[in-house]
Each structure stands twice: as structure tokens, then as C-alpha cells.
Amino acid sequence: MTPLQNTASGEPLIKVESLCKIYSLDSGAAGNGNGNGNGTVNSQVLFDVSLSIHRGEFVAIMGHSGSGKSTLMNILGCLDTPTSGHYWLDGNDIASLSDDELARVRNRNIGFVFQGFNLLKRMTALDNVATPLLYAGVNRSDSRKRAQALLHQTGLGKFAAYQPNQLSGGQQQRVAISRALVNNPQLILADEPTGNLDTQTSREIMEIFQQLNREHGITIVLVTHEDDIAACTRRLIRLQDGRVVHDAEVPA
Amino acid sequence: MSLLAIIGEALRALRLNRLRTGLTMLGMIIGVAAVVLMLAIGQGAQTMVNQAISSMGSNLLIVVPGATSSGALRSGSGAVxxxxxxxxxxxxxxxxxxxxxxxxxxxxxxxxxxxxxxxxxxxxxxxxxxxxxxxxxxxxxxxxxxxxxxxxxxxxxxxxxxxxxxxxxxxxxxxxxxxxxxxxxxxxxxxxxxxxxxxxxxxxxxxxxxxxxxxxxxxxxxxxxxxxxxxxxxxxxxxxxxxxxxxxxxxxxxxxxxxxDFTVRNMAALTAVATGAAKVMSIMLGAIASVSLLVGGIGIMNIMLVSVTERTREIGIRMAIGANRRAILMQFLLEALVICILGGLAGIAIGIGGAWAVSEAVGMVVVITFGTVVLAFAFASGVGIFFGFYPARKAAALKPVEALRYE
Incomplete structure (x- = not known):
């Protein structure tokens, strides 16, 4: 059971409308925005961002550092909340959800893949993949079985008992992808998933994403600043200074 | 996440930092052992007084000759x-x-x-x-x-x-x-x-x-x-x-x-004083021992706060993959509780051993009741919950995005 109710499939999976994000920093801290005179400095990162992503899309978000792409990803991943604007995930208004409901959405509907892998240290690959299932209330032996199957699927079946520091970057990222997939999410959010990997490994990881998108119909949103990575996707959104400046299909 | 799974996580985290866990637990062990030992000695003293009182006989009054004076000559009590x-x-x-x-x-x-x-x-x-x-x-x-x-x-x-x-x-x-x-x-x-x-x-x-x-x-x-x-x-x-x-x-x-020229002594009043004194001693010993338990508790809070800060990123990752606030709170609370319960059990064992050693070495009467053990255990768990709650709540209150960004 998912906390989000599936609406008509014509509805986009992700819909954001005039999203703004303003960070308030204490005065004295670095900030490039306008002081408001109250001892804090406001720094606006997202300006009026509106976009829709439909089921089965494979989208790359590009932009220079500071363009707001990571902030947008955090908001899409329900890790952060916008200062203003609306976000509907699968037709549900995210602003209306409680902390616990957001945790459920992150657990069941979204899979995260990070640049730094973000695996839990000193825990085996198998346990890392199984952890989201434990948070979903699945018992330990069932979750291990499912985790083992996923590791097998990403080609890491033999590495189940390894801890992250015993694995290469590419292998760690495969573990992270297995973890992201373990609860059968509709959406995978990948924040520079190849940023710490060499070209060959990057290509392999992108192949996994393409396969997931193509064969399993999983919607993938990927942040990158590498053009050849973006070329693997099917739609490119370019952010600049917190605004969408480009949104078009990637020519095949 | 089931309670069992969270306990498993807590034990795993504690095993990763054996020395730190051991030292934190030591504070708890000493505190609980001191409470058990002091209560045993206090209750032993009480038991001894009670035995002496009941050996006297019940409802006793004692009449002793009092001071007399014949003319200018005055004699002290019992002299005549x-x-x-x-x-x-x-x-x-x-x-x-x-x-x-x-x-x-x-x-x-x-x-x-x-x-x-x-x-x-x-x-x-x-x-x-x-x-x-x-x-x-x-x-x-x-x-x-x-x-x-x-x-x-x-x-x-x-x-x-x-x-x-x-x-x-x-x-x-x-x-x-x-x-x-x-x-x-x-x-x-x-x-x-x-x-x-x-x-x-x-x-x-x-x-x-x-x-x-x-x-x-x-x-x-x-x-x-x-x-x-x-x-x-x-x-x-x-x-x-x-x-x-x-x-x-x-x-x-x-x-x-x-x-x-005589004095009637009501032994009931005397025994009340004696039992009262023994009880006060018992309470005082317990109170002094509780201070070490309190210090142990503060040690736990200190370590848990450090642990929460150290593991901020881990908390962020867990939140990103679906841990809700309750799961994070329980994880850290149970870590504190596990330290206290294990430390408490060890402390009870050491306290009982110490009491036995004292009775062997000094010949003092020590009494360990089931109530003492239950009290010590409850006290240890209470300390764990009380001092573990604040760090755990601090961990649970972290914002996912900030915790993830933490270096």
C-alpha cells in the first residue's frame, strides 16, 4: 500500500508550480542576497520554478553550481520544503503531508541515489539494501531475501556480505541503486550519481538507469553537469540562477 | 520498523564503539552496584536492630530506681x-x-x-x-x-x-x-x-x-x-x-x-527511635549511592549527544530512505536504554558480590531483598530513558536535508 493515491494516468507524476526557495542565513554568514535588516540575510535559490514530469520519463536537470538544481532535487525528494509554491507528487499536495507521511513517501514512492553513495558505514551491502524494507515494516528474513534478489539484479550478488569500504565506487553505487529500488518506487531521484565515478563506470551506471527506465517504466530524474551523462536521458531541463532556462527533449 | 529490528540496530551501533560503550556502561555499573551495596548494608543494619528489638520481648516497660535525695545527700539514678x-x-x-x-x-x-x-x-x-x-x-x-x-x-x-x-x-x-x-x-x-x-x-x-x-x-x-x-x-x-x-x-x-525516686521507661518509644535511626541511615546510604547513579546518567547523556552529532549524516541517510522521527528517536533511546539495562544487570551482580564480600570480610549483616534488585533495575532503566531522551529527541528533530548535508 502506498500513502499516495494513484490518480488518472494522464496526470503528471511530478507537478511543481511557481516554486520558490529562500534560505535565511544569520548575518555575518556568507550570503549573496539582500539583507532585510533583521539580523538575517536572505538568499533566494529558486525563482518561480514550474514544471511537470510524466510517468516513465527520464529527465536530466543541468546547471552550474549554485543554479539551484540540488535544492530542486531535495524538494522533489520531500527532503526539504519550498518557501512558496506547490508540489504535487502523483496528484497529492506534498505541503499537506505530515513529517511521518513524508517519511512514508520517501520510503515507498521515491528511491534516492546520491553522488557520495551515502551507504550506511560498517553495515553489509545486504543490510544496506534491506534497511528501507525494515522501515517499511517488512520482517528481517523477507527483507534480506528481497535485498539479495536486487543485489543479484545489479550484478552484486557475490558482494552481499561486503561492507561499503570494501567495495569500489561503482559497486557502492550499484548497492545504492539496489537500495533505491528495494521498495518498488515509482520515482528515482539521482543527484549527480556519476560525479564520483570514472567514465567507464559512469557508463555502466547510466546503462542500469536506462534499463530501469526502459524495461520497468520507472521515472528517473537525474541531476548532472556532464553533457554526455545528460545525453543518456530523454529530456533535458537546464537551470540558471534558480530559473528554468531550457526544457526540451534530448535528440536521440 | 519493528521494535526488535530497532533493538538490533542499537546493539550493532553499540558494538561498533566497544570501548566507548564499555566506559559509558562502567558509570552505570558503578552507580547501580553502589546502590545495591548501600541498600544491602542499610537493610542489614535495620534487620539487626529489628532482631535486637524483637529479642527484647514485646510491649515492655522497664522500671529502674531513680535519683533519691535524703536531706542534702543526693544520689544518682540506681545508686540506691x-x-x-x-x-x-x-x-x-x-x-x-x-x-x-x-x-x-x-x-x-x-x-x-x-x-x-x-x-x-x-x-x-x-x-x-x-x-x-x-x-x-x-x-x-x-x-x-x-x-x-x-x-x-x-x-x-x-x-x-x-x-x-x-x-x-x-x-x-x-x-x-x-x-x-x-x-x-x-x-x-x-x-x-x-x-x-x-x-x-x-x-x-x-x-x-x-x-x-x-x-x-x-x-x-x-x-x-x-x-x-x-x-x-x-x-x-x-x-x-x-x-x-x-x-x-x-x-x-x-x-x-x-x-x-524511680523511672518508668517505655521500650516502645526507645525501639521507635532505634528503628527510626536505622531507617534514616538506610535512606542516607541509598541517597549517597544514587548520586553516583546520577553521574553515570549524565555520562550517558554526554556520550549520546556526541554520538548524535557524529552520526548526523547517518541520521540524514536513514531519513532519506524512509525512517520517520519515531524510528530515529527509538533507535537512540534504545541505545541509551541498552547501555543502562546491561550496565544495571552487571551492577546488580557486582553489588550482590560486593555485599557478600563485605559480610564475609567485616562480619556485617547485609540483606539483599528482591525489592532492592527490582528498585536498582528500575532506577537504571529510568536513568536510561531520562538521560537518553534528550539526545534521541535531538536526533529525531534533525531536518533530513540538513542532516544529509552535514560533514
Whole structure:
């Protein structure tokens, strides 16, 4: 059971409308925005961002550092909340959800893949993949079985008992992808998933994403600043200074 | 996430930092062990006092001769023997008094064969054994007839019997007291220590008349050293005290406005003071020990706060993959609780061991009750929850995005 109710499939999976994000920093801290005179400095990162992503899309978000792409990803991943604007995930208004409901959405509907892998240290690959299932209330032996199957699927079946520091970057990222997939999410959010990997490994990881998108119909949103990575996707959104400046299909 | 899974996570995290976990736990172990040990010693003291009190007999009043003044000459309490056998008989006939036991005492040398033993010889009537609730372990108590005819007959206390006769049964044997032969009627049951710390089993009892006439000699025949009276019931203690005062004033012709030449002591009041003191000591020991438990608790809080800061990124990752606030809170709370419960169990074991060592080494009476163990355990768990809650709540209150960004 998912906390989000599936609406008509014509509805986009992700819909954001005039999203703004303003960070308030204490005065004295670095900030490039306008002081408001109250001892804090406001720094606006997202300006009026509106976009829709439909089921089965494979989208790359590009932009220079500071363009707001990571902030947008955090908001899409329900890790952060916008200062203003609306976000509907699968037709549900995210602003209306409680902390616990957001945790459920992150657990069941979204899979995260990070640049730094973000695996839990000193825990085996198998346990890392199984952890989201434990948070979903699945018992330990069932979750291990499912985790083992996923590791097998990403080609890491033999590495189940390894801890992250015993694995290469590419292998760690495969573990992270297995973890992201373990609860059968509709959406995978990948924040520079190849940023710490060499070209060959990057290509392999992108192949996994393409396969997931193509064969399993999983919607993938990927942040990158590498053009050849973006070329693997099917739609490119370019952010600049917190605004969408480009949104078009990637020519095949 | 099921509770079992969270406990598993907590144990895993604690295993990763063995030294730190061990040191934190040590604070808890010492605190709980101290509480268990101190409570054991305190309750031991209480038990000893209670034993001494119950060995005294119940509802006791003691009448001792008081200060007298004849003309300008004033004597201290007990210097003049103002109480007599007939005072004792008169008091016995009061409605609020069940029985009285007049006593005379002195020290004498006892001989049996080659053995000799110097001890307190007490002249009593059979009522004494009733008032003191003291039965014969072997043989039989001497009787009223023995008192009337001033028979040379004696009851031995356990220690005296053992010193004179060893493993022999003294009943029916002859013993010499101040060189006069006495028949041993029997041996009294073990009585133990009195409130003033004297061993009550180091004694010999003879009929009061025999003592007066043949052992101690007395310039005033018929006087007694002091007397014990037993009230009909605990509720009648006060009444008996008042009646005895009135009766003795009358009998001793104490004029209106003059001070008594005797003192009636209500033993209930004395025992209340003694038990009260033992209880205060027990509470104080417990309170002092609790301080170390408190310090241990602060140690846990300190370590848990460090741990939360160190693991901020881990918390962020867990939140990103679906941990809700409750799961994070429980994870850290259970880590603190596991430290406390394991430390508490070890502390209880060490406390019990320490109590045993103390009783072996110093010969002190220690008492460990089930209640003590439960209290210590509950205290340890309480400390864990109390001091673990704040760090755990701090962890659970982190914002996912900020926790993930934390380096």
C-alpha cells in the first residue's frame, strides 16, 4: 500500500508550480542576497520554478553550481520544503503531508541515489539494501531475501556480505541503486550519481538507469553537469540562477 | 520498523564503539552496584536492630530506681535500690499489666570440672522468661516453687553452656556458682545481640530468692535491681506507664511536687527511635549511592549527544530512505536504554558480590531483598530513558536535508 493515491494516468507524476526557495542565513554568514535588516540575510535559490514530469520519463536537470538544481532535487525528494509554491507528487499536495507521511513517501514512492553513495558505514551491502524494507515494516528474513534478489539484479550478488569500504565506487553505487529500488518506487531521484565515478563506470551506471527506465517504466530524474551523462536521458531541463532556462527533449 | 529490528540496530551501533560503550556502561555499573551495596548494608543494619528489638520481648516497660535525695545527700539514678519485690507484685496486679519480672544481677565465676567462665548472673522469677519470650531449648525452666524455696537451680544461656560444657548436654549436671553447687535445669534458646550490643546468650539465670540470699548478699533484703513489666497489649503501653507511675509514687510515699525516686521507661518509644535511626541511615546510604547513579546518567547523556552529532549524516541517510522521527528517536533511546539495562544487570551482580564480600570480610549483616534488585533495575532503566531522551529527541528533530548535508 502506498500513502499516495494513484490518480488518472494522464496526470503528471511530478507537478511543481511557481516554486520558490529562500534560505535565511544569520548575518555575518556568507550570503549573496539582500539583507532585510533583521539580523538575517536572505538568499533566494529558486525563482518561480514550474514544471511537470510524466510517468516513465527520464529527465536530466543541468546547471552550474549554485543554479539551484540540488535544492530542486531535495524538494522533489520531500527532503526539504519550498518557501512558496506547490508540489504535487502523483496528484497529492506534498505541503499537506505530515513529517511521518513524508517519511512514508520517501520510503515507498521515491528511491534516492546520491553522488557520495551515502551507504550506511560498517553495515553489509545486504543490510544496506534491506534497511528501507525494515522501515517499511517488512520482517528481517523477507527483507534480506528481497535485498539479495536486487543485489543479484545489479550484478552484486557475490558482494552481499561486503561492507561499503570494501567495495569500489561503482559497486557502492550499484548497492545504492539496489537500495533505491528495494521498495518498488515509482520515482528515482539521482543527484549527480556519476560525479564520483570514472567514465567507464559512469557508463555502466547510466546503462542500469536506462534499463530501469526502459524495461520497468520507472521515472528517473537525474541531476548532472556532464553533457554526455545528460545525453543518456530523454529530456533535458537546464537551470540558471534558480530559473528554468531550457526544457526540451534530448535528440536521440 | 519493528521494535526488535530497532533493538538490533542499537546493539550493532553499540558494538561498533566497544570501548566507548564499555566506559559509558562502567558509570552505570558503578552507580547501580553502589546502590545495591548501600541498600544491602542499610537493610542489614535495620534487620539487626529489628532482631535486637524483637529479642527484647514485646510491649515492655522497664522500671529502674531513680535519683533519691535524703536531706542534702543526693544520689544518682540506681545508686540506691528503691524497688522491692513487693513493688513488683503490686505492679503485676495492675489491670493494664500482664506480668512483671523483677531482676537482680551480679557477676560471678562459674565452674564445671576444669572449665570456668565468668559471666553475668541474673536472679529472676519464671515470669521473666515469659516477659522476654524466651524458651528453654533443652531441659525445663525453673518454677515458682523453686523461687519460693530458694532452690539452687540455674538456667544457662547458650554461650555460657558452650563455654562450660562444650558439646556435652548440661541439663541435670551440677555447676558451681561462687563455689555453691547449682543444678542445671536447662539451656535457654539463642537470643542474640541486644540493642546495646551485648551478647544475651552469655548469661546464667537463677531464682531471684536464691540470688538474694546466697549469691549476692544484700544489705536491704527484698530490694531488686530493676524490673520489667509487660503491658497487656501495645495499645495499653501508655496506660500501663501512667498506672505504674501512680502506683509507685503512692507506694514510695513520694510527696506532691517531689520528683519520682524511680523511672518508668517505655521500650516502645526507645525501639521507635532505634528503628527510626536505622531507617534514616538506610535512606542516607541509598541517597549517597544514587548520586553516583546520577553521574553515570549524565555520562550517558554526554556520550549520546556526541554520538548524535557524529552520526548526523547517518541520521540524514536513514531519513532519506524512509525512517520517520519515531524510528530515529527509538533507535537512540534504545541505545541509551541498552547501555543502562546491561550496565544495571552487571551492577546488580557486582553489588550482590560486593555485599557478600563485605559480610564475609567485616562480619556485617547485609540483606539483599528482591525489592532492592527490582528498585536498582528500575532506577537504571529510568536513568536510561531520562538521560537518553534528550539526545534521541535531538536526533529525531534533525531536518533530513540538513542532516544529509552535514560533514
Amino acid at each position: 535500690q528503691t524497688l522491692t519485690m513487693s513493688d513488683a507484685q503490686a505492679i503485676a496486679s495492675l489491670p493494664s499489666v500482664k506480668a512483671t519480672a523483677p531482676l537482680i544481677t551480679g557477676t560471678a565465676q562459674l565452674n564445671y570440672g576444669a572449665n570456668n567462665w565468668s559471666t553475668v548472673v541474673t536472679g529472676v522469677t519464671p515470669d521473666y522468661f515469659e516477659v522476654r519470650e524466651w524458651a528453654a531449648e533443652s531441659g525445663a525452666l525453673f518454677t515458682e516453687a523453686d523461687v519460693r524455696s530458694a532452690t539452687r537451680i540455674a538456667m544457662l544461656g547458650q554461650l555460657t553452656a558452650k563455654n562450660l560444657f562444650g558439646d556435652e548436654d548440661p541439663t541435670g549436671k551440677m555447676v558451681r556458682i561462687k563455689n555453691s553447687p547449682f543444678l542445671i535445669a536447662g539451656v535457654l534458646a539463642v537470643k542474640g545481640q541486644s540493642l546495646d550490643g551485648r551478647d544475651q546468650d552469655d548469661a546464667v539465670f537463677i531464682p531471684i530468692t536464691t540470688g538474694q540470699r546466697q549469691i549476692f548478699g544484700n544489705q536491704f533484703p527484698g530490694t531488686i535491681r530493676f524490673l520489667m513489666a509487660q503491658a497487656e497489649s501495645a495499645e495499653m503501653m501508655e496506660e500501663a506507664e501512667a498506672e505504674m507511675n501512680q502506683l509507685l509514687r503512692q507506694r514510695h510515699r513520694v510527696a506532691e511536687g517531689m520528683e519520682n
